[in-house]
Amino acid sequence: MASRYWVVSLPVQQSSSATSLWSRLQDSISKNSFDTPLYRFNIPNLRVGTLDLLLALSDDLVKSNNFIEGVCSKIRRQIEELERASGVASSSLTVDGVPVDSYLTRFVWDEAKYPTMSPLKETVDGVHSQVAKIEDDLKVRVAEYSNVRSQLNAINRKQTGSLAVRDLSNLVKPEDLITSEHLTTLLAVVSKFSQKDWLASYETLTSYVVPRSSKKLYEDNEYALYTVTLFTRDADNFRIKARERGFQIRDFEYNPETHESRKQELEKLMQDQETFRSSLLQWCYTSYGEVFSSWMHFCAVRVFAESILRYGLPPSFLSVVLSPSVKSEKRVRSILESLCDSSNSTYWKTEDEGAVGAFGGDAEVHPYVSFTINLV
Structure with missing residues (x-):
């Protein structure tokens, strides 16, 4: 032609x-x-x-x-x-x-x-x-x-962006978290280059951290995601101390209904x-x-x-x-x-x-x- x-x-x-x-x-x-x-x-x-x-x-x-x-x-x-x-x-x-x-x-x-x-x-x-x-x-x-x-891209960015901003619901399983009357599990976002520092210091950031409780769940090009278990009453103090050392504590609460709802929303938007x-x-x-x-x-x-x-x-x-x-x-x-x-x-x-x-x-x-x- x-x-x-x-x-x-x-x-x-x-x-x-x-x-x-x-x-x-x-x-x-x-x-x-x-x-x-x-x-x-x-x-x-x-x-x-x-x-x-x-x-x-x-x-x-x-x-x-x-x-x-x-x-x-x-x-x-x-x-x-x-x-x-x-x-x-x-x-x-x-x-x-x-x-x-x-x-x-x-x-x-x-x-x-x-x-x-x-x-x-x-x-x-x-x-x-x-x-x-x-x-x-x-x-x-x-x-x-x-x-x-745009809606789908926004969700995908949350799911594929860096650990500092992305949605964590598809990375964290219920068994990764401990929640009881006295204990809670926090999620820490640690720079890839600061992981040794985290592992060496998290137990002593405050007085009520469960020893050897930190576990790495995921790692991307910039950050690693770790859990840490401690007494609930010490959580706010731990957040402050962690931030002072350059560690970010992400607010997260596992909710199976919310997780399923987000999954359905994503599927509907794709359709x-x-x-x-x-x-x-x-x-x-x-x-x-x-x-x-x-x-x-x-x-x-x-x-x-x-x-x-x-x-x-x-x-x-x-x-x-x-x-x-x-x-x-x-x-x-x-x-x-x-x-x-x-x-x-x-x-x-x-x-x-x-x-x-x-x-x-x-x-x-x-x-x-x-x-x-x-x-x-």
Whole structure:
């Protein structure tokens, strides 16, 4: 699939026809740039309206095109992100089951969706509002998915962060703790480099520590988690003394109900994340097709409006789609220019290629209508 296409319209002279111009273009491309794919871009006769309306519309066309193209890109990037997160192979994007490049190169106007007798501004506004609605829907759906991901990430950080901050419920078992009328077990977070110091000093930090009661439960890259058993009445004093030596005593109370509740919450969030991800991905596939279809209809309106303003009435032009390689661009531009009226070429091609300016503020200045569509 090519990733970059030119949409071009060439003026049909009074002594010629669109069919004969198409044949001449095909012949020139095949002889001088045979590796350049060439297709007809079939645009119906749309409702022209007045010149003033066309001029007013032209000011908005490039801006609207950038907006629609931007929404296409947003949805495509979201699809790529979701596919990576799901670990699924990237699939080809389609419009009504047709690959997007085929939809462009075999474009057919949807009369039922966009009646050709509707004013051009009404068609453009309809496309813009539809795409804006899809963009708003995308924001809502992505926010829902991101919210679940954020909750899940917060829980995962608590479960996988350093021992100084992480949730300890999945590291401590009931048998690791002694809780009675007089005895209690505390959990100490000790720097990996201070473990010898801890083992040598914990029994003497206060007077009521059970000898040899400390046991290492877990160790990460920074800290080790130890238990220590002592008289309950001495717990607060031990916390103070431990903090003075650089040991952190973590508050912890084993509660099987809380542990089970957290486990269920995690499982539910993981299920919700997968549900949202799957739903969002499916919605993106469908919506990308809708937006791309709208974009191609918008491009057809843009070609039509530009061609009327460039070549005049009645509409008489040939619109095509090409995909030249980078090395063939200059050659193809020369071919297209050779098929334009020489006076038209002189008017639009100036020495500084900026004196006249292109339609709608477009940067591409040629003696024919031309703009680029990037599919990826």
